[in-house]
Amino acid sequence: MRNHPARFRYRRRLHRLVPAGAALAVAAALLAATPAGAEPDDPTAEGALDASATVVDLGVAATEVNVRTGAAGVLPDGTPVAYALSDGNPVTFNVINLTTGALISAFPLPPKSIGSYPAIAPDGLVYFGVRDGSSTLVHRYDPSTDELDFLIESPTGDAVTRTLVVGDDGLIYGSTYPRAKAFTYDPETGEVVDFGSVTTDDAYGWGLEEVDGTMYIGTGIGVGHVMTVDTATGEIAEIPLPPEYDEVLTYFYRFRQVGDLVAMAFSPGLTGGTNSAFWDTVNEEWACEGAIPGFLQLNGPYTQATPDGVMYYMSAGEIWSFDSADCSTAPTGWAAAGLDDDTRVIDLVMVGEGDAAEPLLVGMNNDGSVWRFAPDTGEHASFESEVVGAPLTAHTVTSGPDGQIYVSTYLGPGTISRYDPATEQITQLNGPGQADSWLTYGDEVLVGSYPNAIVHRGDPAQPWDWGTNPAQAFQLIPDAQDRVISMATDGELVALGTVSDYGVRGGALTITDMNGSVDVYRDPVANQSVTSVAFGADGLVYAGTSIRGGLSSPNSPLDAHLVVVDPATGAQEFATVPVPGNDTVAALAVRGETVWGLTNTGVVFGFDTSTRTVTSTTDLGTGRSPSPWGLASTLQANPVDGLLYGIAGESVFVFDPRTQEFQILTEPGFKRLTITESGHLYAVGATNLYRIDVEGTAPACTVTIDGRHTGPLMVTDGVTCIAGATVSGPVTVRAGASLVVSDATIFGPVTSTSAATVAITDSSITGPVTITGSTVETTIAGSEIVGPLACSANTPEPTDAGASNTVSGPRSGQCADL
Numbered sequence: 001m002r003n004h005p006a007r008f009r010y011r012r013r014l015h016r017l018v019p020a021g022a023a024l025a026v027a028a029a030l031l032a033a034t035p036a037g038a039e040p041d042d043p044t045a046e047g048a049l050d051a052s053a054t055v056v057d058l059g060v061a062a063t064e065v066n067v068r069t070g071a072a073g074v075l076p077d078g079t080p081v082a083y084a085l086s087d088g089n090p091v092t093f094n095v096i097n098l099t100t101g102a103l104i105s106a107f108p109l110p111p112k113s114i115g116s117y118p119a120i121a122p123d124g125l126v127y128f129g130v131r132d133g134s135s136t137l138v139h140r141y142d143p144s145t146d147e148l149d150f151l152i153e154s155p156t157g158d159a160v161t162r163t164l165v166v167g168d169d170g171l172i173y174g175s176t177y178p179r180a181k182a183f184t185y186d187p188e189t190g191e192v193v194d195f196g197s198v199t200t201d202d203a204y205g206w207g208l209e210e211v212d213g214t215m216y217i218g219t220g221i222g223v224g225h226v227m228t229v230d231t232a233t234g235e236i237a238e239i240p241l242p243p244e245y246d247e248v249l250t251y252f253y254r255f256r257q258v259g260d261l262v263a264m265a266f267s268p269g270l271t272g273g274t275n276s277a278f279w280d281t282v283n284e285e286w287a288c289e290g291a292i293p294g295f296l297q298l299n300g301p302y303t304q305a306t307p308d309g310v311m312y313y314m315s316a317g318e319i320w321s322f323d324s325a326d327c328s329t330a331p332t333g334w335a336a337a338g339l340d341d342d343t344r345v346i347d348l349v350m351v352g353e354g355d356a357a358e359p360l361l362v363g364m365n366n367d368g369s370v371w372r373f374a375p376d377t378g379e380h381a382s383f384e385s386e387v388v389g390a391p392l393t394a395h396t397v398t399s400g401p402d403g404q405i406y407v408s409t410y411l412g413p414g415t416i417s418r419y420d421p422a423t424e425q426i427t428q429l430n431g432p433g434q435a436d437s438w439l440t441y442g443d444e445v446l447v448g449s450y451p452n453a454i455v456h457r458g459d460p461a462q463p464w465d466w467g468t469n470p471a472q473a474f475q476l477i478p479d480a481q482d483r484v485i486s487m488a489t490d491g492e493l494v495a496l497g498t499v500s501d502y503g504v505r506g507g508a509l510t511i512t513d514m515n516g517s518v519d520v521y522r523d524p525v526a527n528q529s530v531t532s533v534a535f536g537a538d539g540l541v542y543a544g545t546s547i548r549g550g551l552s553s554p555n556s557p558l559d560a561h562l563v564v565v566d567p568a569t570g571a572q573e574f575a576t577v578p579v580p581g582n583d584t585v586a587a588l589a590v591r592g593e594t595v596w597g598l599t600n601t602g603v604v605f606g607f608d609t610s611t612r613t614v615t616s617t618t619d620l621g622t623g624r625s626p627s628p629w630g631l632a633s634t635l636q637a638n639p640v641d642g643l644l645y646g647i648a649g650e651s652v653f654v655f656d657p658r659t660q661e662f663q664i665l666t667e668p669g670f671k672r673l674t675i676t677e678s679g680h681l682y683a684v685g686a687t688n689l690y691r692i693d694v695e696g697t698a699p700a701c702t703v704t705i706d707g708r709h710t711g712p713l714m715v716t717d718g719v720t721c722i723a724g725a726t727v728s729g730p731v732t733v734r735a736g737a738s739l740v741v742s743d744a745t746i747f748g749p750v751t752s753t754s755a756a757t758v759a760i761t762d763s764s765i766t767g768p769v770t771i772t773g774s775t776v777e778t779t780i781a782g783s784e785i786v787g788p789l790a791c792s793a794n795t796p797e798p799t800d801a802g803a804s805n806t807v808s809g810p811r812s813g814q815c816a817d818l
Helices: 007-017 020-031
Strands: 052-060 067-074 080-086 092-097 103-108 126-131 136-142 147-153 160-166 172-177 181-185 192-197 204-211 214-220 226-230 236-239 251-258 261-267 276-280 285-287 310-315 318-323 328-331 343-351 358-365 370-373 380-383 394-399 405-409 415-420 425-430 435-441 444-449 454-458 471-475 481-489 494-500 507-512 518-522 529-535 541-546 562-565 572-576 585-591 594-599 603-608 613-619 634-637 644-648 651-655 662-664 672-675 681-684 688-695 703-705 708-710 713-715 719-723 726-728 731-733 738-742 745-747 750-753 757-761 764-766 769-772 777-781 784-786 789-792 811-813
Touching: 052 425, 067 126, 067 358, 080 126, 080 343, 080 358, 080 370, 092 136, 126 160, 136 160, 160 204, 204 261, 214 261, 251 310, 310 343, 310 358, 394 435, 394 672, 394 681, 394 688, 405 435, 435 494, 444 481, 481 507, 494 541, 507 529, 507 541, 507 562, 529 585, 541 585, 585 644, 594 634, 594 644, 634 672, 644 672, 731 738
Parallel strands: 067 343, 204 251, 435 481, 481 529, 585 634, 703 719, 708 726, 713 731, 719 738, 726 745, 731 750, 738 757, 745 764, 750 769, 757 777, 764 784, 769 789, 789 811
Antiparallel strands: 052 688, 067 080, 080 092, 092 103, 126 136, 136 147, 160 172, 172 181, 172 204, 181 192, 204 214, 214 226, 214 251, 226 236, 251 261, 261 276, 276 285, 310 318, 318 328, 343 358, 358 370, 370 380, 394 405, 405 415, 415 425, 435 444, 444 454, 454 471, 481 494, 494 507, 494 529, 507 518, 529 541, 541 562, 562 572, 585 594, 594 603, 603 613, 634 644, 644 651, 651 662, 672 681, 681 688
């Protein structure tokens, strides 16, 4: 018996004799052999693991057209055109001929990925912004020359220039997020006049119109105001809302001038009624109450107005008109193919000269196809898309129960992708516009999507058809929840952590049996959302919180918490602040009796579930991750090597729960991570899917037997490795110790009680094998057992890592199928 490292010999034998999944499984025993919470030799020793990572680029996850904003205009020769912005990497500005459907021009605009609604000047020039999370770039398109010019970046310094309109005076009027500012920009001189924030209790300046030198600004998302700015004096004032509106709405999102009125779209709408209000700019009073009786779905619900004050809108799959002269509405009698969930933009352009000009309605669909409709004559046409798709922004990644890798997109067109590791092929599928979380639930997959916190449930082994398979199971918007950030399961129950709707503080922990019972527990910590969930080995739910609730809601003054909840009753048993001064517990992972957590600032902490104390904190030194609820911070337990892997500060890292040593494996550039049952790591960056191949993570054995051993073998602590050896006698593993057997022969029974890890790989055992209560890992792979095999109360459950066993006696308990 010798005390020496056996890492390299051991790993080499595994790769030679055992399938990849089983080979890696043995490393789990080594890595997690010491009970979680043990004192590390050097708790901040970055790099001590001596691992290395190879990043394999598997390609763009999804490429598609994604038209979400646009406007209609006319070229100098009288040709009507659609100006459509297709979001992607990069966003593109497209000019489409509405007479023929031909694509006239396309302008990719890197590095930005999201476009705003274009504003058409009286002289036909087109102004619009493109953005990402850092800034907005304002451009101008000249239809007479077919040229595009960059004008200015973030005129007020705010990251998002939300809305632009062009006045008759040639000035550009704008509003912003997150400071709800109003400004003017002179494209001839470059001068910016910043009027400052129009309100202090909303972050968005969203709805915007300018009439005779007065800016009308709709704010949100939380309170919802209509503010005015006198551009001559800079005076800011508020227009009081009718009480029945003020009690309901939380934000305004789109304004349009129609005659002397400003049409204002708001949300939520009145119960059973409208979400449109009208302000009379001449008489300075609210007008046309309830004129548009239904809720309008589009983000840009109103077209530009005709010279005589008529605009159009879409409701119940049909085009309607609104006349500002008498507040009347009327159906046009026409419902075009494409007036469904795919339509993103409707607008109007006057075609012809002077009094002979006639309105032409224009629709732009998410896939880039367009339609036109002349309400005066009924003439209409539709055209297939010629817009070229761009790589979509990757958002989340998960390993499904079918062994496939699924990638969702951010504010996408309803496209996800599925990667097959066996064929190395990526297939695009229909799906949600944005899935924030995924969960393997038995042989099924659960998908949590935004908006409205919708949960879909499906069987990936059956043909994929979003809406049918997976089908909607339930949604949490009735409980004011909008985003499903995290999901976990104990095999029966599912726990969900959610963020509230826009302007609503806090969030919720939801417990469901996925069979009709859905219990929603709002704000486990006052005014905090739930951003991470996990089931502990004790059957309780552990939930991490964030100080941030719905967008534009005030933050909680408290630090982020870790909360312990009994899923049977919803009773909160314990709550603590694991890392003082932290705003988000972004991810949780369970190893034995320890729940490990990662904060949004790159701190890993360990929480002992038996003593309910924080046993360690380790600062990874990566800094803050760019996500308001910690979605860009990931922590997962590798089921094969026992280590924790995650993303912090956009870099992939590995963390040893035994020693609290860690290593940064990659350069920044990643935002989500998943780990397969076979231990392989996949991550997404801005657009691409990657495989992260990690080597060198197996530490040394405490004791190694590589020859003959005769007599009883008692394993009382540390990691005992039986590598290529023959043992004649009973083997007993005591509580907290670990046994790793590889390419070995044992004559005698193997009995383990409350061990940390038991891993038996490519070995032969003559005698009964009984494994009870392992807390970290139980692997029996590619082995022959002459005698009974019995396993019970092991957490997690035993695995064969994909390498079947030969057992001549009865198999029972958790090992019945190994």
